[in-house]
Amino acid sequence: DVKVTQSSRYLVKRTGEKVFLECVQDMDHENMFWYRQDPGLGLRLIYFSYDVKMKEKGDIPEGYSVSREKKERFSLILESASTNQTSMYLCASYPGFNYGYTFGSGTRLTVV
Amino acid sequence: RKEVEQDPGPFNVPEGATVAFNCTYSNSASQSFFWYRQDCRKEPKLLMSVYSSGNEDGRFTAQLNRASQYISLLIRDSKLSDSATYLCVVPRDYKLSFGAGTTVTVRA
Numbered sequence: 540d541v542k543v544t545q546s547s548r549y550l551v552k553r554t555g556e557k558v559f560l561e562c563v564q565d566m567d568h569e570n571m572f573w574y575r576q577d578p579g580l581g582l583r584l585i586y587f588s589y590d591v592k593m594k595e596k597g598d599i600p601e602g603y604s605v606s607r608e609k610k611e612r613f614s615l616i617l618e619s620a621s622t623n624q625t626s627m628y629l630c631a632s633y634p635g636f637n638y639g640y641t642f643g644s645g646t647r648l649t650v651v
Numbered sequence: 652r653k654e655v656e657q658d659p660g661p662f663n664v665p666e667g668a669t670v671a672f673n674c675t676y677s678n679s680a681s682q683s684f685f686w687y688r689q690d691c692r693k694e695p696k697l698l699m700s701v702y703s704s705g706n707e708d709g710r711f712t713a714q715l716n717r718a719s720q721y722i723s724l725l726i727r728d729s730k731l732s733d734s735a736t737y738l739c740v741v742p743r744d745y746k747l748s749f750g751a752g753t754t755v756t757v758r759a
Binding site for chain 2: 574580582584587597627639642643644
C-alpha cells in the first residue's frame with residue numbers, strides 16, 4: 540500500500556512564525572498535493588506538484604509556498620502564520636489521472 | 652455552479668436501513684469519479700472508483716448518470732461503522748475536485 544506520511548499530527552504556532560509542514564510518500568508518485576480542510580468548506584487545493592522542482596498554484600495559494608526538491612518529499616511553507624490559517628492540512632499523492640489519491644493522516648495546525 | 656455539489660445531510664438512519672445520496676458535477680468531460688469516506692478527524696480514504704455506469708462493492712453501490720451529470724452512492728444494510736462523511740470526487744485537469752461531503756449517521 541502507498542504510504543503518505545505527514546511529519547506532525549498536531550502543531551501550535553504563533554502568529555508571524557514561519558511554519559514548515561512536511562510530507563513524504565514511498566511509492567515514487569510524481570503527483571503530490573496540499574489541501575486544507577475547514578468545516579463547511581470541504582477540501583481546498585493550496586498547491587500541487589507533478590514533478591521534482593515543479594509546482595503549480597491551486598485554488599487558495601495566498602500565504603503559502605511549497606518546495607519539492609526530491610520526488611518523495613513535498614513541503615508546505617506558511618511564510619508568516621496567521622490565525623486564519625488554523626486548519627487541518629492534508630497531503631496527498633497519486634500515480635496519475637483516473638486514479639484516486641492516497642492521503643496522509645493530516646496535520647491539525649493551530650495558529651495563536 | 653460549483654464543480655462538485657453534494658447534499659450535506661445529515662442522513663440519520665437506523666441500522667439495517669438503506670441510504671442513498673447524490674453528487675452533481677459540472678464538468679461533462681469527466682470520465683472517472685470517486686467516493687471517499689472520512690471519519691471524524693481522520694484523513695479521507697478511497698471507498699470506490701466509478702469508471703463506467705457504476706460499481707458495486709459489497710453493500711455499497713455507486714451509479715453514474717452522465718446525461719444528468721450525477722453520481723449516487725447507495726449503502727444497503729447500514730452498519731454503525733458506516734457512520735462517516737462521504738466525499739464525492741471528480742477529476743479536474745490533473746487534480747481532483749472534492750465535494751463538501753454528505754454526513755451519514757447510523758443509529759442502533
